[in-house]
Amino acid sequence: MTETEPPLVMDGFADLEQFRLPQDYSEIQAIVDHTVIPLRKPKKQHWFRVHPEIKMEGVPFLEVEQESGAPEMFMLHGKLLPSLTDVPGISRRCLRLCVSRPNNTPFVWPIKLPTDSGAKHDDWARSALATARLAETRWLRMSSDMHLNAYKHFFAAASWSEPVWPQLELVEILRRSVGENHIINSLDHPVIRQLRGLE
């Protein structure tokens, strides 16, 4: 440190720290918004969680089978039920908000409720409800067991972070998942007329 070079002066920079600009970038808070929230059951390879509070019990749905692909689901207005005893494919459902990994992708799971009739499909319904309850606190995936006539589930061993839920009211979730085109509130609805052989 015996040098001939002129000394440098840092005047004005002794207090450089006071000029630090923030680096947390918190002024812009981007919120993820999902314009479409699918209405479906969990896919067998997907790990998912079920929201412990956002749910809707006993909602009547009409399931219309398609020539190919998954059946189309229609939410029914409760007042119509007594007049629809002749229409097949109607059941009451429990709607549960779910998200799947890794991107916290939301979907609404319409779980068929058991009818307590002793029918075979009641075991599917009961096991689905039980799986949903377990998924309120743990990541799991589920698949069908044809021997048991019920769903089975697998817990994730990894300690993944907690799910991030869409910040939406239940009504808005329904609007985005069921959609206005899939609500039947009149007996004159084209789908009902078609199922009755009127169109």
Place this chain on the structure above:
Amino acid sequence: MARLSDFKEIWIVDFEFQISEGGFPEVHCMVAREARSNRLIRAFREELLAADEAPFDVGKDALFVAYYSSAEFGCFLSLGWPLPIHTLDLYVEFRRLLAGREVEQRFSLLHALSHFNLGQHAPSAKAEWRDIAMRGGPFTPEEAQGLLDYCQEDVDATCHLLEAMKMDLNFPYCLFRGRYMQSIALMERQGIPIDTETLELLRDNWDHIRSQLIDRIDVSGVYTEGSFSEQRFEQYLAANGVPWPRLQSGRLALDEETFRQQARSHSRFIAKYHELRSALSKLKLNNLAIGPDGRNRTLLSPFRSTTSRNQPSNAKFIFGPSTWIRGLIQPKEDTFIAYIDWSQQELGIAAALSGDENMLKAYHSGDPYLQFAQMAGAVPKKATKESHPNERAAYKVCMLAVQYGMGAESLANQLGKPVYEANKLLRAHKDTFPKYWEWNQRILDTGFAEGRLETVFGWSRAVLGDSKPASVGNFPVQGNGAEMLRVAIGLIQNQGIRVCVPIHDAVLVEGHVSEERECLLIAQKCMQKASHMVLGNMTLAAESKAVRAPSRLIDNDRGLGFWNAVMSILGRPQYIS
């Protein structure tokens, strides 16, 4: 000083000089103009040499303005003048304005004038007078007058540029950047001590060395008739179980960057081929800029990258692509040189600025890669580097890949594993460091929403619609890393310690052996202090590696073997570090 108007005097200055390769500037003349009073100073060489300080105010109330001021400060140092306290460098500020804009833009004074529609003020016959300046004296009276006039044209053009740019200057940060241009001038003057005797030997025997190198190093037969064979290299990789990134066509990626990264990840098998390829295809020993005093000096090209890091010319710089050639760096008698860097600088910055507790824990663990694998549940809590080397290596590659914004496909290539394996690692990273990922998303949101990102001390880059998200997301880490280095170098130099050169996130310092311990201690403290000044809430540890004459600064993992192979061809003793 928060505004231009805070300064009592604003001096716009330019020198004409000549400089030999690796040497010092030899000053011909200088012109300075005070912006408000229009006062003009014109002085030729003899007058300047007779002065022991600048003929204008360089004190705390004055502002020194230049375009690429490290050149002017090189002249100050040649003349033995004290450096100005406050500097505004319009080249640096022009760089800042355009950083992040992927446009074909050059950065000479003429280009800056043209950018601001000031082409009418561009100096006339610039090339002619620059050639005369580089030719050097003695000058005829007409030439001397012409040089001064030409120098004055540059000064007047810079005055117009200042006027055009004044609304874009962000005080006081631009003064801090100007201050760094003094640091650059000091380092460019200091240079790096080189073993010129061995360099001459290498230059004289290079053709013979090249032909011998293949025979000695390529024992696996990757080269055929003196040429690199991709097919044989592929066989070599398969035989040694080394994964290798591929192009979309399916062929091996054989570019310099891939080789460099692979040489780090698979040093045992790849480092020697990396060095061999560099030595055979790129290294041109005659291009190394060595001054008459045996020191490597080259322009350090400050603020050249979008993130404001230095980007010196590889060909002229001893720290260019061939690692083994650094064996030529050798301190002179009774002196030492030391390489000082922060441990895991980029990870530390990401952890501190994002506030991710797990990442902070990983950083402080001493082995962040193993800690990450442990946190992700991939290895037991008692795992060590020795017990789980493969898992640690995979998590290391993942952690580094995330810092550079790499996606699953590139990571899979890097690891030589399927994409689902890479996805698994990336998911583990997201699960382990959720706050980091939230912060990274906020960076992208802010950048693309506001069109600009800024570092702690005001270096900024533009973010355009087509900016690459990986580059945008990585900007705060790289840009603040560059800020940290600038602060550290200023602090170290202010302690009277000689800094030879910056090397990415490290510095090379030099001193007398009697002061080694004290110098290293002070320099490390300065680096720690700089990290705290940038991060605000955290201090990064600094590490040093010092060598004394006649030892060499050579990397045991990435260069020593190759250096010794070359020495063996020359019949010189092997180097043992």
